[in-house]
Amino acid sequence: MVKSPLSDPVGGAHGWLRSALLLGLLGLVPACRAADPFDQNEQLATPRRGAVVAEHPLAAQVGVTILNMGGNAADAAVATALALAVVYPQAGNLGGGGFALWVPHEGQPWSLDFRETTPAGYGTELYLDAKGAVVGDRSLNTPLGVGVPGSPQGLFELYKTHGSKSLRFAALCAPAIALAHDGFPVDSWLARDLRKASAKGRLMADPAARGLFYPGGEPLSEGEILVQPALARTLERYARGGQAAFYSGPTANAVVRTLIEADKRLGHIVGDRHMTTQDLADYRVQVRKPLVGWFRGHQVISMGPPSSGGLALLQVLAILDGFPLDDDRNKVRRDQALGLPAAAEACGLSARSTHWLVEAMRRAFADRAQHLGDPDFVDVPLNKLLAPEWIADRRISIGERSNPGVQAWRAAAPRESFQTTHLSVLDKHGNAVSMTTTLNTSFGSGILVADAGFLLNNELDDFSLAPGVPNTYGLIGAEANRLLPGKRPLSSMTPTVIREGGGRVSLVIGSPGGPRIITAVMQVVLRVLVYEQSLEDAITAPRLHQQWKPEWTRLEGGWPASVLETLESQHGQELRVEPKSKFGSVQAIQVLNNREPAAVSDPRRGGRAMVQP
Numbered sequence: 053m054v055k056s057p058l059s060d061p062v063g064g065a066h067g068w069l070r071s072a073l074l075l076g077l078l079g080l081v082p083a084c085r086a087a088d089p090f091d092q093n094e095q096l097a098t099p100r101r102g103a104v105v106a107e108h109p110l111a112a113q114v115g116v117t118i119l120n121m122g123g124n125a126a127d128a129a130v131a132t133a134l135a136l137a138v139v140y141p142q143a144g145n146l147g148g149g150g151f152a153l154w155v156p157h158e159g160q161p162w163s164l165d166f167r168e169t170t171p172a173g174y175g176t177e178l179y180l181d182a183k184g185a186v187v188g189d190r191s192l193n194t195p196l197g198v199g200v201p202g203s204p205q206g207l208f209e210l211y212k213t214h215g216s217k218s219l220r221f222a223a224l225c226a227p228a229i230a231l232a233h234d235g236f237p238v239d240s241w242l243a244r245d246l247r248k249a250s251a252k253g254r255l256m257a258d259p260a261a262r263g264l265f266y267p268g269g270e271p272l273s274e275g276e277i278l279v280q281p282a283l284a285r286t287l288e289r290y291a292r293g294g295q296a297a298f299y300s301g302p303t304a305n306a307v308v309r310t311l312i313e314a315d316k317r318l319g320h321i322v323g324d325r326h327m328t329t330q331d332l333a334d335y336r337v338q339v340r341k342p343l344v345g346w347f348r349g350h351q352v353i354s355m356g357p358p359s360s361g362g363l364a365l366l367q368v369l370a371i372l373d374g375f376p377l378d379d380d381r382n383k384v385r386r387d388q389a390l391g392l393p394a395a396a397e398a399c400g401l402s403a404r405s406t407h408w409l410v411e412a413m414r415r416a417f418a419d420r421a422q423h424l425g426d427p428d429f430v431d432v433p434l435n436k437l438l439a440p441e442w443i444a445d446r447r448i449s450i451g452e453r454s455n456p457g458v459q460a461w462r463a464a465a466p467r468e469s470f471q472t473t474h475l476s477v478l479d480k481h482g483n484a485v486s487m488t489t490t491l492n493t494s495f496g497s498g499i500l501v502a503d504a505g506f507l508l509n510n511e512l513d514d515f516s517l518a519p520g521v522p523n524t525y526g527l528i529g530a531e532a533n534r535l536l537p538g539k540r541p542l543s544s545m546t547p548t549v550i551r552e553g554g555g556r557v558s559l560v561i562g563s564p565g566g567p568r569i570i571t572a573v574m575q576v577v578l579r580v581l582v583y584e585q586s587l588e589d590a591i592t593a594p595r596l597h598q599q600w601k602p603e604w605t606r607l608e609g610g611w612p613a614s615v616l617e618t619l620e621s622q623h624g625q626e627l628r629v630e631p632k633s634k635f636g637s638v639q640a641i642q643v644l645n646n647r648e649p650a651a652v653s654d655p656r657r658g659g660r661a662m663v664q665p
């Protein structure tokens with residue numbers, strides 16, 4: 053029986069859950085409050101209250117509780133991420149990695165790379181057969197997919213560097229410990245994700261994962277209480293000892309033991325080149341310079357390599373800035389007012405501006421495939437890729453017709469994935485954290501560290517394992533993203549914060565969704581900044597995704613037929629509408645002019661936006 057003395061700082065495990073239920077889950081905290089029109093302090097830059105948006109209501113509630121206790125955005129982000137590690141095993145997890153962006157109310161933004169690294173014994177040859185072809189799912193379902201986890205060090209570093217210090221680290225861990233120890237009701241999303249064939253196959257193949265998620269051989273169903281005592285013990289050690297308690301001692305030993313056992317079951321494909329306790333001891337997060345650009349008077353701050361998200365976002369915004377989007381927006385509005393059939397009813401974007409958007413995405417993803425990788429191993433020419441001459445060149449190359457390039461390469465459509473998770477936090481002092489974490493695919497490798505209670509990632513599939521061979525997202529890469537010992541695989545995670553005129557934080561945003569992270573964030577940013585849509589409308593609007601290869605553009609259902617027809621007939625775009633697909637799950641907070649936060653969790657998934665009372 054695990055009893056947590058660490059839960060005291062937040063009022064006890066049961067006390068915490070009770071207040072969560074009373075305050076948040078009963079809807080007593082509205083997502084947006086009305087402004088006071090007589091407030092004389094309208095011009096003050098700080099928001100009136102903080103907000104947390106995450107992909108699980110219990111995790112969002114943890115974050116708001118920490119803000120209410122006097123924690124800042126970094127404290128709340130750490131506690132929310134740890135809660136996700138318990139209630140969102142699909143992605144929020146100790147066994148994976150991610151990126152965090154800290155943007156203070158005043159001062160320099162800071163970004164943290166806690167992406168997984170390649171174990172020292174690994175090399176591309178382990179993934180290939182005798183003829184040099186990449187072997188099926190080795191980088192997805194076996195220990196060869198598992199990179200050295202970064203999240204435990206990343207979260208600890210965020211707390212140490214930017215936490216308010218008004219709360220002990222143990223206090224930030226306490227809600228997660230309580231959720232793991234006491235259990236929580238499985239929500240419809242977890243139940244649904246466990247029923248999916250891809251996850252089921254992977255998790256059922258691992259005895260520990262099968263025991264936890266498929267007791268009696270059946271997936272946990274909605275409403276069942278999931279208790280995770282091994283995870284509670286791991287979190288208690290972490291709460292007491294910080295990151296060192298993960299990267300050495302019982303937890304590190306359990307990770308290595310689990311991988312060796314999994315390899316034995318698979319017939320020794322890794323053998324003595326497995327991940328070692330030294331790999332774990334050697335893991336280091338990297339503080340990176342955030343990518344900063346400007347778009348129409350807004351300072352856009354996002355993640356640089358080894359994520360490709362920030363660069364692609366800035367490139368697309370820069371390319372589009374040269375197109376007459378405002379004329380187009382006004383025309384759509386006029387058409388709508390006149391009730392003309394060509395109006396882009398729910399979308400706001402005309403077919404022509406959608407065409408420009410698709411072509412800009414295509415070019416950004418071409419650069420991604422060719423140039424991007426871990427900056428500790430390759431020289432990523434960021435300045436060249438963002439130089440006005442290059443952006444102009446890319447813009448000029450966009451004509452009225454689709455330009456998919458000369459190659460006729462095709463890949464299977466990327467699988468659906470909500471394997472990654474994003475949280476956005478704003479505190480009442482105006483500080484923001486935008487953090488995306490992942491295991492790569494849903495439930496990662498499916499390999500559960502039995503004695504420590506968490507799943508391990510399969511992030512190494514994000515490397516380009518052989519030239520022209522697509523990864524699970526259909527993305528191809530080049531030498532820059534080749535797997536090497538100690539290297540981090542290229543990512544699409546796009547944690548982003550926008551400051552109005554470089555001053556106050558006006559938008560905190562990010563999403564899961566593989567490469568569709570980049571395009572989902574991009575589309576919401578465009579809709580808010582150019583099309584002046586509310587955050588809710590911008591997030592709800594149907595999305596599209598173009599990633600250079602394959603050359604066709606994928607679209608969610610809901611696009612007006614007139615737009616689709618014009619894109620195909622006038623602009624030569626090859627479109628594939630996927631009415632049942634959902635692209636990303638944006639979690640965002642906008643600070644309105646009246647200083648109220650408008651917080652929105654994408655209705656595509658079951659997250660929650662919560663604003664402080």
Ligand code: GLY
Nearest residue numbers: 492543544545566
């Ligand atoms: N594993 C997905 C990404 O990092 O983009």
